[in-house]
Amino acid sequence: MSSNNSRPVIEGMRQEYNTNSLCQRAAVKLSVDYIRQAIDVLEIENLPIIIIGDYGSSHGSNSVYAIQFIIEALKETKKFDENKQQIFVVHNDLPTNDWASLFEVLAKNRSYHGVASGRSFYEQCLPSNSLAFGYTSISLHWLSTKPCNISDQCLVHSSRNESEINEFRQKAALDYAHFLEYRSRELVPGGVLVLVILANSEKDNRDHADLLYRCAQELLSPQELLDYTLPIYCRSYSECVDRDLFEKFGLELVKADAINVKSDLGEKLRNGEITLDYLAQVQTAAVRAACEYPLKQALISNKQRSTEEIVKILDQYWDLHEKGMKEQSYDFNTDMMVIDLVLKKKINK
Ligand SMILES: C[S@@+](CC[C@H](N)C(=O)[O-])C[C@H]1O[C@@H](n2cnc3c(N)ncnc32)[C@H](O)[C@@H]1O
Numbered sequence: 001m002s003s004n005n006s007r008p009v010i011e012g013m014r015q016e017y018n019t020n021s022l023c024q025r026a027a028v029k030l031s032v033d034y035i036r037q038a039i040d041v042l043e044i045e046n047l048p049i050i051i052i053g054d055y056g057s058s059h060g061s062n063s064v065y066a067i068q069f070i071i072e073a074l075k076e077t078k079k080f081d082e083n084k085q086q087i088f089v090v091h092n093d094l095p096t097n098d099w100a101s102l103f104e105v106l107a108k109n110r111s112y113h114g115v116a117s118g119r120s121f122y123e124q125c126l127p128s129n130s131l132a133f134g135y136t137s138i139s140l141h142w143l144s145t146k147p148c149n150i151s152d153q154c155l156v157h158s159s160r161n162e163s164e165i166n167e168f169r170q171k172a173a174l175d176y177a178h179f180l181e182y183r184s185r186e187l188v189p190g191g192v193l194v195l196v197i198l199a200n201s202e203k204d205n206r207d208h209a210d211l212l213y214r215c216a217q218e219l220l221s222p223q224e225l226l227d228y229t230l231p232i233y234c235r236s237y238s239e240c241v242d243r244d245l246f247e248k249f250g251l252e253l254v255k256a257d258a259i260n261v262k263s264d265l266g267e268k269l270r271n272g273e274i275t276l277d278y279l280a281q282v283q284t285a286a287v288r289a290a291c292e293y294p295l296k297q298a299l300i301s302n303k304q305r306s307t308e309e310i311v312k313i314l315d316q317y318w319d320l321h322e323k324g325m326k327e328q329s330y331d332f333n334t335d336m337m338v339i340d341l342v343l344k345k346k347i348n349k
Contacts, residue, residue, distance in 0.1 A: 010142060010231065010293045011096035018061040018101060020282075020289040024138045027261045027338050028066045031137060031196045032073075035066075037255050038342045039073050042133065043190030050080060050087050050132045053186070055121040055179075056139025057091035059098050060105035064114075066135055067091075071112055074133075089114040092125050120144060122175055124182040131186040137196035138338070140179060146231040147171035154216055154228050154294075157200060158209035172233035177245055180343075184249035187345040193251070194342055199258060200234035201337035211328065212291075215320040219313050220298070227298035230291060240339040254342040263334035280325035283334065288318050 013021075044050060052070055057063035067089050074080035080087065091102060095118035106114050119125045121136070122144040147167040153159040156168040183193055216228050241256045265282060268274045295317060299310045 010094065012094050012098055012293070013058050014289045014292050016285065016289050018059045018105070020286045021058070021062055023261070023263055023286060023334075023336055025062050025065065026263065027196050027336065028062050028137050030259055030261055030338075031066070031194060031340055032069055034194050034196075034255060034340045034342050035070055035135070036073055036077075038133065038192040038194045038344075039070075039077050039079055041254055041342075041344050042079055042192050043347065044079065044132045044188065045081075047132060047188065048085060050074070050085055051090060051126065051130050052087065052133045053090045053092060053117075053126060053131050053135065055092045055125070055134065055136040055183075056142075057093050057097075057102060057116075058139075060091065060102035062137065063091055063102070064105055064109050066137060067114070068109075068111060070133055070135065087112055090117050090126060091115070092117040092119065092121055094118065094120060122178045122182070124185055126186040128185045129188050131183070132188055132191045134183050134187065134191070134193040136194075138198050140176070140195065141198040141232050141234050143168075143171050143231045143233055144175050144178075145171070146229055149226045149229045151226060153209055154213045154225075155209035155230050156233060158206040158213070168233050172235060173239065176235070176239070176242075180245055180249050180251065184251055184345060189345050189347040192254075192342065192344050195240075195340070197240050197339045197341070198234050199240070199337040199339045200236050207328070208287075211321065211324045212287075215317050215324060216295070218320060219317055221302065221304060224298045224302050224304070227301060228295055229298075230294050232291075234337075235339065237339055240341060246343060250346045251343040252346050254344050256339065256341045259338050259340055261336040261338055263336065266334040276326055279334070280322045283325055284318055284322040287321065292318075 052067060054063045054067060071087055089112050091114055097118065099116055099118065102116065117125045148164055150156055150159045150161065150164050152161055156165055159165055216225055220228060237258050243253065246253050265274065265279050269276065269279050292314065296310065296314060299305055299313060
């Protein structure tokens with residue numbers, strides 16, 4: 001039995017995201033070579049205003065880090081002429097994002113003019129032919145809507161239900177096509193996109209997904225458990241590197257790689273620099289900051305629980321998660337697989 005649910009599926013990250021997103025920061029740091037390669041092929045000499053967009057900026061700390069790197073690289077490579085051109089940055093995320101946190105980060109960092117765009121990146125967010133440099137990191141695995149509930153797991157990657165997996169696969173393909181179509185419209189000819197996409201690394205996803213589901217089985221009613229389906233799909237390399245789609249939207253593939261983003265936590269644990277308890281605590285806080293909303297939503301939408309009960313269940317859930325990680329941590333790979341892509345909008349489209 002799977003029920004369809006087409007309302008927006010996440011509000012954004014939990015409040016503590018900025019301090020619990022080191023893993024995502026590592027992916028941003030590893031994208032700098034791709035940013036440089038994108039700038040090498042960028043052709044924007046005649047633009048008076050260079051618009052840079054970050055899609056899925058969340059609470060801002062990693063986003064500002066990426067933007068500052070892009071601006072520095074534009075200056076170093078002289079692709080940006082400070083006497084003739086200006087830089088304007090758009091931080092995009094869902095309307096329900098914690099924008100106050102992002103504005104706080106922007107207020108502390110006054111090195112560029114940054115504004116917010118609160119609109120789904122699966123729609124057009126900027127005027128056509130305006131964007132020079134589009135960037136996104138660890139955001140495209142969040143689907144626009146949940147295509148169906150998953151009946152045997154909470155994450156599609158560990159499900160064995162072929163028809164449900166297929167619905168997720170199709171939704172992810174459609175969302176990706178929309179993302180590329182709208183970014184292509186927004187880009188000026190000669191403009192570029194750098195995409196850092198969380199990839200499907202089968203074994204790691206399955207271990208963690210199993211733990212997320214086991215914890216939910218202990219606390220949720222059958223209907224809540226069914227509704228607790230994360231609207232996430234981690235794409236494979238071939239799903240990301242789709243030359244027909246690039247061609248259709250006038251985009252040229254400059255570079256694509258699958259990259260292992262190493263987490264230093266695993267290494268520190270092996271060297272005895274941190275304890276297993278600490279690793280489980282840090283990892284749980286990170287997963288909670290990024291993924292709590294769908295669980296909360298499953299509890300709220302079933303209207304069976306008081307607000308106090310929901311708060312209690314959420315705490316219990318993450319306690320169980322931390323305990324489960326401690327028991328299994330030797331098995332957990334704390335690294336992350338990503339696909340990094342550089343695309344350029346063709347000049348003679
Ligand atoms: C894991 S965070 C990554 C944030 C940041 N790029 C980083 O590297 O830390 C994913 C972000 O994507 C946003 N997001 C998810 N779906 C979105 C959509 N359809 N439109 C805009 N933002 C979206 C979420 O709200 C969240 O802030």
